[in-house]
Amino acid sequence: MGRVTELELSAWRLFIKTHATIIESIEQDLADQKRVPLTTYDVLIALFEAPDRKLRFGELNQKVVLSKSGLTRLVDRLEREGLIQREKSQEDRRGAYAVLTHEGELQLRKAWPVYARGIKQYFAEPLSDDEMRSLKSAFTVISKALQSSHDKEEKPS
Amino acid sequence: MGRVTELELSAWRLFIKTHATIIESIEQDLADQKRVPLTTYDVLIALFEAPDRKLRFGELNQKVVLSKSGLTRLVDRLEREGLIQREKSQEDRRGAYAVLTHEGELQLRKAWPVYARGIKQYFAEPLSDDEMRSLKSAFTVISKALQSSHDKEEKPS
DNA sequence: TGACTTTTGTTGCGTAATCAACAAAATAAT
């Protein structure tokens, strides 16, 4: 496989550090303006984009960076806050859906401008269109590679 | 400032997701092989690269993604595990240094191959040299922008 | 059908991180 080169290592370090700083900044902005935090946003937007604004826990779990139990507990909290609701599935009596409520959609809409501004300001603004395209394409490549390596481990056929 | 474009948003999403997956994978590999986790690694490497292998808490804090108290507690643990030691500063009797121990250096060395392999496999391998260069340059740009915006807020002069 | 196996979401428990409040020392101001 070969050693990690200087180039790769410095790119890696920038990648990590940049990510951390951007996320931290956006999270701070959201908190300052009393908007939902990023993890919550992720859940809400996933539901918002889903048919009927609802998803099974399993599906939701794939879209969100969180463990199974982590998701259960996040949904607990969000349900308490009235942003989503549990709805037990008819077809599969084990399972349940998480459904976006009106309040949830409202909070989603209120958070978006802040979030969007953060993405623009901290992430997009400094880059040229060309750089942004390269960035996206690089991550697409990496992402595909990750998927296939993940697939391999799931199903050793 | 302008809206977030489709391109920007999809790049952003890939960025977030890829980051999460890679970190998760590396963290898993480290855990599987009973090596120190990433946060610990970050502290150890920072000390390793510092003159005399020691740093004041403040300096260390700048290199690591952690709150003040978070760092205190991480150092608590690492000291308990014998990877680093506290050494109270002579010049400034409030402060203290975190010093890398032999054991700490050993663990650092043992973790590196696993970490390096992760960087290669999940991050570097899928990219061409050109793509890697673009990636690095994009992050350099972003990173610089973040710094200067941060500076502005620190010192409104 | 009846006995394994797998999937789905929840729960107990331990760990780690943050914020806010703090004490001690250093620095600045008058």
Add this chain to the structure above:
DNA sequence: ATTATTTTGTTGATTACGCAACAAAAGTCA
């Protein structure tokens, strides 16, 4: 000098998350 301010690292309280064990329902297969 004395007082006020800032910096440095720690501590208490709270919150969030992961792992492993679990119960309940589906699915598999003989």
